[in-house]
Amino acid sequence: MDKKENSRNLGWRPKAYLFDFEGTLVTFEWNLKEGMAAMLKGIVSSGYSLEKLKKTPSYVxxxxxxxxxxxxxxxxxxxxxxxxIFDQFDADALTRWSLNPCAKSTS
Known part of the structure; x- marks a missing residue:
């Protein structure tokens, strides 16, 4: 049974799919400085050099x-x-998220 059949059998269908970038509908709460430092530390502790990275690298x-x-x-x-590491910092940000003041309720 495929997903479409399964959703029909359950009587449930999504009304919308919502994709959000942090900072659009919710406030930006990612601890960027600590998160970046943790990722750089992870690279070094894995035995790789940071030589190829820019002086102040971005997440990308x-x-x-x-x-x-x-x-x-x-x-x-x-x-x-x-x-x-990214997942840990996402989970941490989730604890502080709030609806962005410019976001409108649909209810």
Whole structure:
């Protein structure tokens, strides 16, 4: 049974799908400085150099570098480390999120 059939059988269908970037509908609460430091520390503790990164790398720079490492070494767990750190800081931000004042209620 495919998902469409399954949703019909349950009598439930989504009315909308919502994708949000933090800072649009909810306030930006990610602890950027600590999160970036944790990701850089994760790279170093995995035995990789930060030499290829800019002096003040962005999350995108760090993610691209980790992806490059993973591509060159399929056994590397660097992406797991980066993703786990990102998930921890997302969970932390979730504890402080509030509806952005300019967001409108649909109810």
């Amino acid at each position: 720079n760090i993610h691209d570098y980790a992806s490059e490492i993973k591509e060159q070494n399929k056994e590397s767990t660097i992406m797991d480390i980066i993703n786990n």
